[in-house]
Amino acid sequence: MIVPANPKAQYESHRTEIDRAIRAVLKSGRYILGEEVRRLEESFAAYVGGRAGWHGIGVGNGTEALHLALAACGVGAGDEVITPSFTSVATAAAIGMAGARPVWADIEPESFTIDPGSVERAITPRTRAVVPVHLYGQPADMTPILKIAKRRRLRVIEDCAQAHGARYKGRSAGSFGDAAAFSFYPTKNLGALGDGGMVVTRHPEVARRVRRLREYGWDADRISRCKGGNSRLDEIQAAVLRVKLRHLDRDNARRAARAADYARLLKCPGLVLPVERRGCKHVYHLYVIRVPVEGRRDELREYLRDRGIETLVHYPVPVHHQPAYRGRPAAGLKCLPAAESAAREVLSIPMYPELAERGVRTVARAINAFFKTKGDR
Numbered sequence: 264m265i266v267p268a269n270p271k272a273q274y275e276s277h278r279t280e281i282d283r284a285i286r287a288v289l290k291s292g293r294y295i296l297g298e299e300v301r302r303l304e305e306s307f308a309a310y311v312g313g314r315a316g317w318h319g320i321g322v323g324n325g326t327e328a329l330h331l332a333l334a335a336c337g338v339g340a341g342d343e344v345i346t347p348s349f350t351s352v353a354t355a356a357a358i359g360m361a362g363a364r365p366v367w368a369d370i371e372p373e374s375f376t377i378d379p380g381s382v383e384r385a386i387t388p389r390t391r392a393v394v395p396v397h398l399y400g401q402p403a404d405m406t407p408i409l410k411i412a413k414r415r416r417l418r419v420i421e422d423c424a425q426a427h428g429a430r431y432k433g434r435s436a437g438s439f440g441d442a443a444a445f446s447f448y449p450t451k452n453l454g455a456l457g458d459g460g461m462v463v464t465r466h467p468e469v470a471r472r473v474r475r476l477r478e479y480g481w482d483a484d485r486i487s488r489c490k491g492g493n494s495r496l497d498e499i500q501a502a503v504l505r506v507k508l509r510h511l512d513r514d515n516a517r518r519a520a521r522a523a524d525y526a527r528l529l530k531c532p533g534l535v536l537p538v539e540r541r542g543c544k545h546v547y548h549l550y551v552i553r554v555p556v557e558g559r560r561d562e563l564r565e566y567l568r569d570r571g572i573e574t575l576v577h578y579p580v581p582v583h584h585q586p587a588y589r590g591r592p593a594a595g596l597k598c599l600p601a602a603e604s605a606a607r608e609v610l611s612i613p614m615y616p617e618l619a620e621r622g623v624r625t626v627a628r629a630i631n632a633f634f635k636t637k638g639d640r
């Protein structure tokens with residue numbers, strides 16, 4: 264069977280180092296917010312910012328990272344936050360946890376990332392921030408987004424949960440906005456062996472607020488100067504992540520190589536393959552193809568499943584159609600056509616660094632065969 268993502272293969276490939284790192288934590292006697300977390304914060308912030316002096320704050324998961332980043336940037340009750348409807352529900356959940364209301368923008372059909380024109384149309388006097396999502400590992404088009412944000416005085420908080428190591432015009436995803444939120448969920452490009460997340464920011468004041476919010480509102484003297492909660496990162500996850508961070512660029516290069524294999528091997532007219540934005544580095548958290556014929560995506564999924572190839576759909580229902588988040592798109596937008604059609608057409612086929620070229624061949628051959636049978640009819 265070929266699986267869509269494979270965190271176990273990832274563990275196996277770095278097993279000796281990971282086991283050693285975990286044993287060291289077990290022996291240390293310090294299990295939450297210790298030296299491992301501090302070092303991970305320092306090295307991951309420098310990885311994203313490109314130099315020392317950036318701030319990383321380890322938190323419980325990616326949703327919390329986004330929630331606390333929003334709160335630390337001053338987003339709260341009564342505020343509107345513009346975000347794409349075509350994203351993980353986690354993005355919307357985090358905006359809600361900050362007390363704000365998500366306002367849906369559409370995506371660009373080719374990159375699946377937020378459409379800057381649609382952001383512009385969604386702005387109201389209550390708009391406080393924009394949350395672009397670097398979906399599937401492809402950076403959103405940050406230049407126009409930053410320009411709009413500057414002109415309209417909006418905060419920008421990047422959802423980098425799928426984009427560790429992705430680059431836009433030579434800079435890392437997560438280095439453009441007021442703050443960035445990363446998830447270390449096991450299947451992400453940088454994944455722990457449990458939950459984890461991090462806020463990265465260049466602003467010391469934002470960093471200080473996130474640090475307070477993640478633990479009871481405490482300052483270093485353990486006095487609560489604001490009302491915080493509990494969203495801490497543990498030492499075992501941080502130790503595992505420090506090992507994997509050393510391999511991140513190589514693992515991302517492996518994903519890119521498998522993406523190039525797919526692009527070479529998939530020969531189906533009518534099938535749309537991912538496009539890397541010019542001047543960007545896509546890190547292929549997911550390899551998402553598009554089947555632009557009504558119902559055919561689900562037929563292909565079934566066909567592959569019968570041949571031992573598991574796939575996923577990210578995402579079958581745009582967030583603005585989910586019962587908990589149902590709402591009208593922004594006033595300036597009648598509907599979100601690009602999000603709607605993406606939800607009907609996308610399919611995530613197997614993609615992870617340890618996937619062998621042979622596996623890619625098997626998947627590509629099956630997809631080509633499926634479209635051949637369709638063409639014969």
Ligand SMILES: *Cc1c(COP(=O)(O)O)cnc(C)c1O
Nearest residue numbers: 324325326351353354424446448
């Ligand atoms: C995974 C993910 C999140 C949330 O991360 P968790 O660690 O699962 O809370 C947020 N946004 C996007 C786009 C994601 O893919």
